[in-house]
Amino acid sequence: MRWEPGARERLQAAALELFATRGFEQTTAAEIAQSVGLTERTFFRHFSDKREVLFHGQQEFLQAFIDGVHAAPPDASPLEVVACALHAAASFFPDERRPYSRMRQSVIDKNPALQERELHKFAGLAVAVAEALRARGTGEPAATLAAESGATVFGIAFAQWIRDGEERSLSDIASQVLRELVNLSAAATGWRTAGE
Amino acid sequence: MRWEPGARERLQAAALELFATRGFEQTTAAEIAQSVGLTERTFFRHFSDKREVLFHGQQEFLQAFIDGVHAAPPDASPLEVVACALHAAASFFPDERRPYSRMRQSVIDKNPALQERELHKFAGLAVAVAEALRARGTGEPAATLAAESGATVFGIAFAQWIRDGEERSLSDIASQVLRELVNLSAAATGWRTAGE
DSSP: OOOOTTHHHHHHHHHHHHHHHHOSTTOOHHHHHHHTTOOHHHHHHHOSSHHHHHHTTHHHHHHHHHHHHHHSOTTOOHHHHHHHHHHHHHTTSOGGGHHHHHHHHHHHHTOHHHHHHHHHHHHHHHHHHHHHHHHTTOOTTHHHHHHHHHHHHHHHHHHHHTSTTOOSOHHHHHHHHHHHHHHHHHTTHHHHHHTO | OOOOTTHHHHHHHHHHHHHHHHOSTTOOHHHHHHHTTOOHHHHHHHOSSHHHHHHTTHHHHHHHHHHHHHHSOTTOOHHHHHHHHHHHHHTTSOGGGHHHHHHHHHHHHTOHHHHHHHHHHHHHHHHHHHHHHHHTTOOTTHHHHHHHHHHHHHHHHHHHHTSTTOOSOHHHHHHHHHHHHHHHHHTTHHHHHHTO
16 A cells, blocks of 8 residues: 555545536546545545535634634633634635635535534634633633624625635635624624613 | 415424434434424425525515515614614514524524524625615715624524513614714724724
8 A cells, every 4th residue: 555645635635526517426546536536445545425526624624713812811701712713723824725726616516415514613713612612711602602603703704705705814804894883882882782 | 285284483493402412414404304293205395405494584674674675764874774674673673582582593503504694694684784775875884884783783683682681672772872872982982083
């Protein structure tokens, strides 16, 4: 069994190309491997199934987000902590990754089962971030509110980042979306007192 | 075919009882019907399958939320609109429904497929509320941020409402959770300017 240099990356690029042109359902692991001159066996040494190709790195992304929570200054408020986490998570998506991310999203948009998996990813992200916030001493419901807001902001920012013609970095977009959330809340102060 | 007065409600109560004691998987539509002296055929006149028993009324709930968006004053800010919508949606869950909701949640918590369906329900809610906000003239990302915040606040408030010993109304809890979100944002103002 010989080591294939860069096999994982080649498989990933080939898979995405095939998913995008032929369709996710219509592409097999064997075809992905063949298209870059590798065996099906090599494919399965790197990925447990073809769906994994699209969700590979998910754990590292989650960890980057959580590391961002831990790295925030001790006196940061929950949303400030989330801002740090968003910044850390955004560094996972440098601009050169944008074309790949765009293509990946177009594959996911066409497949309900993959969308389901994405939805779960975000739900899992919010749960993990809320737990990290509680570990810092944030109470409930603040921890869950801040964590869910972080997941929402990331989702909106990411969708914008991969839009045609968008050139700002994911980190910049995320900052702006989070700022918009803060502004929305500021505009609800009237209700806040009226409701007392 | 005779009309069974209150058949739907009796089936619903019987189903929940069986799901909670025996387990969702282990209960059939025929058993639910039999336990209240009705036929399987009657069951299927009211529900397309046993899962439907748990999600019946979902459309009306969504509509209540959306109606709340439409009913908000024209000059309300997006989060103020969401506050109106939360209030309208909460009226769907009067306190006498709390024991039923508790039991339903305990059934859902034990079944991953049902949890998935719940997750979808909330995702669908946020999408519909964002659309209703855009129809009022709210731009993006404000509409999606406010809608997702509304779904998050509802989820947190609902989980609290069905907690053992909780006696506040769902509407009161939702108001407090939303206020907490506004407070979280106010506490992030330092970051907001620091980030410019």
